[in-house]
Amino acid sequence: MPELPEVEILARHLRPLLRGKTIRSVDVQRVKVLKPTSLREFQQVLTGAKFTGLSRRGKYLLFELRSKTFGKPVALLGHLGMTGRMFVAKKSEPLPKHAAVFFDLGRRNFIYEDTRYFGRLTLDLSALEKLGPEPLDKNFTPETFARALKCSRQAVKIKLLDQSLVAGVGNIYASEALFRARISPKLAANRLTFRQIKKLWRAIREVLAAAIAGGSTVQLDFAGGKSEGLFYFGRAPGTPDYYQERLRVYDQAGKPCPRCNHPIKRTVQAARSTFYCPHCQII
DNA sequence: CACCATGTTCCTTG
DNA sequence: CCAAGGAACATGGT
Numbered sequence: 001m002p003e004l005p006e007v008e009i010l011a012r013h014l015r016p017l018l019r020g021k022t023i024r025s026v027d028v029q030r031v032k033v034l035k036p037t038s039l040r041e042f043q044q045v046l047t048g049a050k051f052t053g054l055s056r057r058g059k060y061l062l063f064e065l066r067s068k069t070f071g072k073p074v075a076l077l078g079h080l081g082m083t084g085r086m087f088v089a090k091k092s093e094p095l096p097k098h099a100a101v102f103f104d105l106g107r108r109n110f111i112y113e114d115t116r117y118f119g120r121l122t123l124d125l126s127a128l129e130k131l132g133p134e135p136l137d138k139n140f141t142p143e144t145f146a147r148a149l150k151c152s153r154q155a156v157k158i159k160l161l162d163q164s165l166v167a168g169v170g171n172i173y174a175s176e177a178l179f180r181a182r183i184s185p186k187l188a189a190n191r192l193t194f195r196q197i198k199k200l201w202r203a204i205r206e207v208l209a210a211a212i213a214g215g216s217t218v219q220l221d222f223a224g225g226k227s228e229g230l231f232y233f234g235r236a237p238g239t240p241d242y243y244q245e246r247l248r249v250y251d252q253a254g255k256p257c258p259r260c261n262h263p264i265k266r267t268v269q270a271a272r273s274t275f276y277c278p279h280c281q282i283i
Numbered sequence: 284c285a286c287c288a289t290g291t292t293c294c295t296t297g
Numbered sequence: 298c299c300a301a302g303g304a305a306c307a308t309g310g311t
Binding site: 032081082083098114115116117118152153154158270271 | 300301302303304306307308309
């Protein structure tokens with residue numbers, strides 16, 4: 001589920017469902033996802049705590065709670081890794097096979113499920129300190145972006161995945177943003193002209209904003225299994241006939257470029273797939 | 284069996 | 298110390 005737009009949509013979905021709810025009990029099926037928080041501390045701090053707020057930072061979810069016994073504010077940090085999901089479900093619903101943590105909220109459970117267990121749900125907030133600017137915020141400017149890109153000879157696609165440069169862009173939207181900006185993913189970061197940097201800056205914001213808008217307009221099934229509920233694939237779960245292509249290049253190898261009809265190519269950078277149009281995205 | 288997958292961190296190499 | 302590359306983490310789909 002995991003790049004910035006998906007996490008943003010999830011935050012908007014969960015916020016009203018969790019606000020004011022008290023955690024009656026904490027069940028941890030996979031201690032690994034709490035790391036580095038201990039099971040004991042996790043349960044002690046969260047049992048009886050009440051959800052007061054929820055925000056997003058990059059690909060992270062920041063849950064705010066108030067501990068009942070101490071009355072102190074508590075922060076809980078979530079990350080979905082590659083395959084994580086979070087949803088609220090009736091207690092009658094069976095727990096998913098890979099439920100990592102679930103909270104008893106009374107009538108319902110709040111469930112964090114993660115097939116590959118790459119994600120996190122932890123009291124340790126230190127990961128936030130390493131994040132760069134929010135791409136949709138005012139403090140992310142072409143100038144700050146340029147300063148960050150200048151000091152690396154790495155390919156620009158790889159730099160877009162660096163969360164200390166910009167927070168929230170992942171493998172899918174990195175390819176999409178470069179396509180929009182008509183910049184080759186292989187171009188060295190320090191070789192971009194300021195004109196290109198401005199184009200890329202704008203493309204990143206447009207791609208992410210469009211994805212959030214797209215995800216907001218379809219009915220999503222957050223608890224849905226398999227590949228459903230991933231709105232960046234443009235599919236509204238439960239309506240198999242509804243399909244709107246949102247991804248222009250990602251996972252489109254061999255298909256015609258939406259701009260010029262030349263076939264989209266796949267390449268590998270830093271052990272991750274990159275998709276681009278070699279005709280539109282010139283070095 | 285082989286290869287691929289929305290992410291991050293750690294280890295090695297230069 | 299730094300940049301860059303690759304493996305590791307764990308499970309499932311094709």
